[in-house]
Amino acid sequence: MKFWGVRIASILVAILLSFGLEKLGRGTDSFTQQLIVFAGLYVTLAVSLNLINGITGQFSIGHAAFYQVGAYSSAYLGIKFYPQFHGNLFVWLTLMALVGAAMAAVAGLIVGLPSLRLKGDYLAIVTLGFGEIVRIVIQNQKALGESGGLNVAPHTTEQPIMFVALLAVLCIAVCRNLLKTAHGLPFLAVREDEVASSAMGVNVTATKVIAFALGSAFAGAAGAIYANSLGFINPDLFNSTLSISVLSMVVLGGTGSITGSALAAMILFYIPEKMRDLKDVRLALIIGGLLAVGLAVSAIRYVIFNVHKSAAIRAAMHVGIIIGSVVIAEIVAFALGKIPALAGTVEGAKLRLVVSAVVLIVLMLVRPQGVFAHHEFSWSWVQKLMGKKAPSTEVAA
């Protein structure tokens, strides 16, 4: 009884929170509303990729393909059938999300099959190739608007904030419950050791295929909403850059951590969006920044590998290094700014993906397991922070 009580309560809280977000979002301008929607979509994408990459350990860098399949199936059906549809927009979006999810799941199955034979970097390049194939095939279909793209029929003038929030919550909930129950153990087992897990009776094939299908289904649902929210789609929106930025969210958050993916998705979505507003960034500052990042990384690596003091001292050293490198960046930027050749400025928008790249490299050098590693946010963790000892309920690390 207690189980169902907690469950129903959390579902109600999720709906209430989404509703609250919707009410809050309605007060802002349409651009901000769209940003909120996109952030929710990125959370869905990152968490669903994390199911494939982090939890099952099948390294995929073609997530944009599933997103695209969802977006195009929703757009195509919307153009065909929305004019005859007389119902609530919410119902239509639900239908489209389901269709997008189904289509993407089929695509996920198709990719999952070669993954049965491939591992590691080969699988990565096959998923990348699959993403490109999907994009090129769609680009050559007359019915799908070729490279010109499609104008999606129900262009939701009111952004579906609540819908997206619910989708993201659903995605997180499915992944979280999977990990908390016995159904999720095979996924973790496959990640750790395929041979051993198959010896223990885990159906490795089915696990991998389910991971791919489930992860891509959520991406497809997100894609369906994306098409309706943006009102216009073309194949260029789904290139490999998108896959790689979602990948960097998963990597930043910590491969295997749902909390990490969700938070990293929002942060890595928000920072580049903010950088669009930066008109002029000084060239000298960029060079100084890159230099300082390099210095900080090597200093932190030195601390990690060579300093064996208490955790507090090492944390203080990390903070010191970071502050020091910010100071160095400013000094170098000031000095370089005196050189006339480096006096120019760069639009902030151009730096957006440089940030992603630097995050990927620095993270791999300093903390390859990601910020959260495999830890999750949990109440027992909060209680521990407050000083109470609580029994851990985690099924697996």
Next chain:
Amino acid sequence: MAAVDLSTLPQQLVTGLLIGAIYALVALGYTMVYGVLKLINFAHGEVFMLGAYVTLFISWSLGYTPGNVLAGGSWGALALMFVGSMVACGLIGALIERLAYRPMRSQPRISSLITAIGVSLLLQYGGQIFLLDGRPQNVDPKVSPAQGNFSIPLKPANSQLLAAAKALEANMAATKDAYEKAAEGKDKFNLPDDVKKLRSTSQDAERSYNDAVGKAENSSVSIILPKGQVIMLGTTLLLMAGLTYLVLYTKRGRAMRAVSQDFDAASLMGISVNSIVTFTFILGSSLAGAGAMMAATFQSGTKIDTFFGVLPGLKAFVAAVFGGIGNIPGAVLGGLLMGISENLVVWAGYPGYKDAIAFVILIAVLMFRPGGLLGSNKVEKV
């Protein structure tokens, strides 16, 4: 729907072979790095891109700037661009290895792969800040003194068609003569009816003669080889031969093979593993530099941007897998076949799918022959 014209097939095959030379050069870099480190060097395509930029900047500093018309090409300039691009790319490759890959060597392979993706992204988008300057970025094709084409006749014109054309020629001359005689001294814009009739017969005869000549000419087949691209293919084969010699018959090559077999055992045998890995990166990257220089120079109208290396890089990787990764002749074979298959897709009437064929090949190879064409056919475990 696709109209397949068999008579153009030889030309398409040859064009594909010439384009494939670039893929082959880039694939060599992938295959060597993979052979030694078991790492897909995602940044290899970006090294290729930087090589094209080095080529471009050297050609600009030699005076081949946009809008500046120089009389002709020079072999010296070409050699300078070639060497400059190779040296610069070798340095860049060594630098990337030292800064990004070496610290990751003790980590799981996926970490190195993510680092490689990061480096590639950084070079693509960081390059946009530093490399673009608003000028049209393509190497002036006039740098190369080897202009024009070689033409190889395959099949002479059909003799029957030629004879038919000859027969029509006499008829045409006769009708023209008749018309000109009749029209002599008359107002050209106000001819009597019988002269008009003569004129139209003469015009018809001329038309059918021209048709016959065209048909006869079309029945002959010849292959056109742009001279620059022939140089490209020749250089590729030379470099491959040099590389094969280096790997198979020199001490350093033997060390490379040892490292690729077993890291630890090689270091126990007194091989400096780090310097061999660096050497491999220098070698592979400078080959990419050579390829980039030739791709930018000999394919006229090639636009360079910071994404210049993405597709060639991916395709060359596929070529390396196709030929058997870790295998030098395999990489060249794979590259040439890649160029050919790409051209065949265009020839068959699906130009939109040109870039997809590489990945289709990749998936097919990995599904059915994971070792590649020339590679050992062992299925990889873990």
